[in-house]
Amino acid sequence: MRALAYFGPGNVRVVKKPDPRIEHPQDVVLRVTRAAICGSDLHLLHGLVPDTRVGCTLGHEFTGVVEEVGRDVKTLKRGDRVVVPFNISCGRCFFCERGLFANCENTNPSSNDIASGVYGYSHTTGGFEGGQAEYVRVPFADVGPTRIPEDMEDEEVLFLSDILPTGYQAAEMGEIQKGETVIVFGSGPVGLFAQLSAWLMGAGRVIAVDRVPERLHFARQFNGVEILNFEEVDDPVMTLREMTGGRGADVCIDAVGMEAEGSTLERALGLKANLEAGVATALAWCIQTARKGGNVSIVGVYGPPWNLVPIGTAMNKGLTLRMNQCNVKRYLPHLLKHIREGRIDARRIITHRFPLERAPEAYDLFEKRARGCIKCVLLPHGEA
Amino acid sequence: MSTDRRADGLHTHLPPAGPGRVDDVDPTARPGVPMEHLPEPFPTAPERVVVQRPRVEVLQIPGRKKPVWVVSNAQPPRGLSGRLRRRAFRIPEHHPQHWMLLLAADRLEVRLTRAKRWLGFAAGALALWAVLRAIEDR
Ligand SMILES: [Zn+2]
Ligand SMILES: [Zn+2]
Numbered sequence: 001m002r003a004l005a006y007f008g009p010g011n012v013r014v015v016k017k018p019d020p021r022i023e024h025p026q027d028v029v030l031r032v033t034r035a036a037i038c039g040s041d042l043h044l045l046h047g048l049v050p051d052t053r054v055g056c057t058l059g060h061e062f063t064g065v066v067e068e069v070g071r072d073v074k075t076l077k078r079g080d081r082v083v084v085p086f087n088i089s090c091g092r093c094f095f096c097e098r099g100l101f102a103n104c105e106n107t108n109p110s111s112n113d114i115a116s117g118v119y120g121y122s123h124t125t126g127g128f129e130g131g132q133a134e135y136v137r138v139p140f141a142d143v144g145p146t147r148i149p150e151d152m153e154d155e156e157v158l159f160l161s162d163i164l165p166t167g168y169q170a171a172e173m174g175e176i177q178k179g180e181t182v183i184v185f186g187s188g189p190v191g192l193f194a195q196l197s198a199w200l201m202g203a204g205r206v207i208a209v210d211r212v213p214e215r216l217h218f219a220r221q222f223n224g225v226e227i228l229n230f231e232e233v234d235d236p237v238m239t240l241r242e243m244t245g246g247r248g249a250d251v252c253i254d255a256v257g258m259e260a261e262g263s264t265l266e267r268a269l270g271l272k273a274n275l276e277a278g279v280a281t282a283l284a285w286c287i288q289t290a291r292k293g294g295n296v297s298i299v300g301v302y303g304p305p306w307n308l309v310p311i312g313t314a315m316n317k318g319l320t321l322r323m324n325q326c327n328v329k330r331y332l333p334h335l336l337k338h339i340r341e342g343r344i345d346a347r348r349i350i351t352h353r354f355p356l357e358r359a360p361e362a363y364d365l366f367e368k369r370a371r372g373c374i375k376c377v378l379l380p381h382g383e384a
Numbered sequence: 385m386s387t388d389r390r391a392d393g394l395h396t397h398l399p400p401a402g403p404g405r406v407d408d409v410d411p412t413a414r415p416g417v418p419m420e421h422l423p424e425p426f427p428t429a430p431e432r433v434v435v436q437r438p439r440v441e442v443l444q445i446p447g448r449k450k451p452v453w454v455v456s457n458a459q460p461p462r463g464l465s466g467r468l469r470r471r472a473f474r475i476p477e478h479h480p481q482h483w484m485l486l487l488a489a490d491r492l493e494v495r496l497t498r499a500k501r502w503l504g505f506a507a508g509a510l511a512l513w514a515v516l517r518a519i520e521d522r
Contacts, residue, residue, distance in 0.1 A: 008494030024436040024454050047494075050486035051469065053459040054497045075428050090453055091429025098420045106433075106453040109444045113477050117454065123443070124486075127456040139454040142428045172414045202409035274487070305480040327416060329426070334415040343407060 002380070003057040003133030004359040009047030012058065014357050020129060020137035025072035028141040030064030030082065034154045035131045035378045037061075037359075037366050038162060039188045040301045043258060044122060045363060048271075048278055049303055051110065051123040059132030059378075060086035060119040061161040063154040066141075073141045081154065082145035084138055085328030086162045088117035088128060091143035102325035107139065114304065115325050124304075132359060134380045146332045149340070156339055158377065159189070159346040165331035166299050167193025167255070171201055173297040173322035174251035179204035181244055183289055185282040186255035187215040187227075189349055189375050190299060194253050195223040196344060203251075207243065209236065209285075211261055214372045222348065230262060240289040248291035256282035257300025258307075266308065277303035287314045298323035349375045356380040443473040465493035 005015045020029050041058050043049055066080045076082065088108075089101040096104050107117030108126040117139070120130015129136060138145060148157050167190045176182060182198040184191050187210035198206045207226045208219040216227040228243070230236035241248055258278025259271070262285070270279040286296045287310050296319055314321060338344040351374045354362040362376040411417050433453050440460035444451070461469045472485035 007497065011494075023439075023457065025434055026430050026454075047490060050483045050490065051472075052490055054493050056459050072430060072434075088454070089426075090433065091426035092433075094423075096429070097423040097425055099416070100420060109442055109448070109452045109455055110473075111445055111477055112448070117452075117456075123456075123459070126452075127442075127458055129456065129458050140430070142430060143426055169416055172416050173419070175411070178409050197408075200408045201414065277483075304477065304483045322419075324419065327419070330416045338407070 001134040002356055003129070004059065004356065004378075005055050005057055006044065006052060007054055010045065012045060012360050012363055014359055015055075017057070017133070020135050022068055022070045023137060024139055025070045026140050026142060027070040028066050028073055028076055028138050028145070029068040030062075030084070030131075030136050030138055031067045032062050032064045032131050032133060032136055032380045033081070034064075034158050035059045035062040035133070035356075035380060036158060036161070036163075037132070037362055037376045037378070039190065040121075040257070041363075042367055043278070043301060043303070045367065046259065048258060049122045049124060051127075053123055053127070056120070056122065056127065057130045057133050058120040059130030059136075060121055061158065061163065062119075062131030062136065063148065063158050063161070064131070064136065067135065070141065075142045076145065076147070081148040083148055083154075083157045083160050083332075084119075084131070084145045085160075085165075085332070086118055086121075087115070087144070087325065087328055088119065088126070088139050089143050089329065090140055096143075099327060099330055100324075101327040101329045132356070132378055132380075134356065144329065146329075146336070149336075152340065153347075155347045155350065155377065157336065157346075159193070159349075160328070160332055160335055160339075162326065162328065163189045163375075164193045164335055164344070164346050165328045166190050166326040167195075168197040168331055168335060169324070169326045170194040170253045170255060170297050170299040171197035171203075171251075173299075173324070174198070174253055174295045175320075175322075176201040176203050176251050178202035180250035181205040181207070182251045182253065183207045183209060183240060183244075183249040183286075184225075184253045184255055185209045185285060186257075186300065187212070187219045188255065191253075191255035192219060192222055192349055192374075193346070194255050194299070195219060195225050198251075198253075199223065200338075200343070207240070207249070209240070212369050215369065215374065218349075218372075218374055236262065237285055237288045240285075244289070244291070248289050248294060250291060251295045251297065252286035252290040254282045254286045254296070254298045254300040258302050260300075269308070276307050277305060278307070280307040280309050283307070284310050287317070287319060290317065290319055292317045293319070295320045295322065299326065350377050352376045354378055355382065443469060446474065446476050463493075464496065465489040468492060
């Protein structure tokens with residue numbers, strides 16, 4: 001089969017690989033119909049995630065058709081169309097039993113501290129091959145994949161694999177109460193869905209912060225939020241405090257993660273000198289613009305082993321910091337209902353579609369945020 | 385809120401975004417609240433699980449009590465970078481050295497792969513040159 005593979009920082013290519021096969025009785029193999037490129041794939045592309053091995057296939061957001069079924073799989077059969085959460089979860093360990101599917105302890109041999117197994121996200125999350133390929137192996141097929149309703153198209157539900165539930169969980173962890181003010185840092189796909197979810201949870205004001213004018217424009221159109229381009233002001237923290245009555249926002253959401261812009265010093269430390277795991281500027285701004293006693297919710301991805309974070313400020317302001325990788329499976333039925341009933345039109349954020357062979361070009365476009373790119377989707381088998 | 389759908393399944397009347405879209409105001413309507421619930425197995429989780437035996441070397445973090453249930457057989461550790469990775473996995477992950485060694489192994493692997501590729505090109509070019517010379521000399 002053909003698959004997109006990593007060959008070093010800034011270098012991904014489409015290569016031939018052996019087809020995946022059933023390796024465990026609870027596996028299925030999918031023929032991939034849609035595979036999205038995620039903002040967090042850029043951290044891999046930039047070589048920021050440790051143990052990203054040459055030749056690994058990226059991609060953790062995909063839909064597909066069941067092609068082969070392991071002998072112990074009970075709920076799926078050949079031909080079923082499914083959307084797959086990015087986390088690989090066993091469904092019955094200490095953590096899965098408590099709903100913490102992202103923290104499953106049975107799918108990632110390489111780490112106790114990072115996450116469960118994840119498709120296409122380095123050997124730090126288990127080294128499982130990703131979905132930016134013609135076929136992909138899906139372990140624990142009775143737990144992760146969700147069947148796509150017959151009257152729905154793959155692209156309508158594709159983002160249930162990660163960015164929509166991640167954005168929703170971001171808002172949920174903010175414990176938004178009716179009428180509260182929410183600042184969302186980062187207006188990429190996850191930020192957009194966090195803004196939308198904040199409205200669904202009754203926010204009174206939602207402010208989107210980013211530096212890419214097209215993304216802010218899109219946020220205003222898609223979600224009807226207030227916007228701030230932090231590059232157009234001297235001091236974004238002061239501006240946001242002013243915008244929120246001097247006190248700060250009730251809830252701040254970090255939908256940026258480890259490659260934030262905004263601080264030359266931190267970028268030098270984190271991205272040039274590698275003295276910290278990337279850059280935590282967005283998180284610092286969350287802490288600095290939340291009101292005392294407010295909540296900060298983190299879904300932006302940070303790597304090990306450490307980051308510079310103004311934790312003293314957080315402590316002295318009495319903030320609550322909440323964070324996790326998304327427990328995707330918890331949200332699938334609820335968000336599927338929102339999509340079916342027309343409250344969320346997730347597919348609208350797709351700006352570009354590419355065949356698999358042009359995946360490197362898609363990465364380039366997405367990385368540069370060029371041509372108004374919000375979200376790129378790959379079609380490994382064409383329109384089918 | 386409108387739920388009209390065209391025959392082709394596309395939504396026609398999306399409600400406007402913005403304040404007033406308040407479907408999940410009640411925290412109990414939010415599916416992840418509380419994030420950790422009382423223990424119960426996922427309804428369709430397998431009752432019995434076979435532990436997958438890896439076909440290749442799979443590096444495990446030290447201190448793990450039992451093997452994980454599924455693993456990936458892709459890109460096992462190899463060559464010099466593999467040796468660095470094995471070393472990294474002798475150090476628990478709360479020590480920064482674990483991650484530093486892994487990052488070093490990543491960079492080394494990329495350089496070696498590139499060098500091998502160039503060596504391959506160079507060898508090919510050299511062979512071609514030798515063949516052309518031989519033809520000319522005839
Ligand atoms: Zn993603
Ligand atoms: Zn589990």
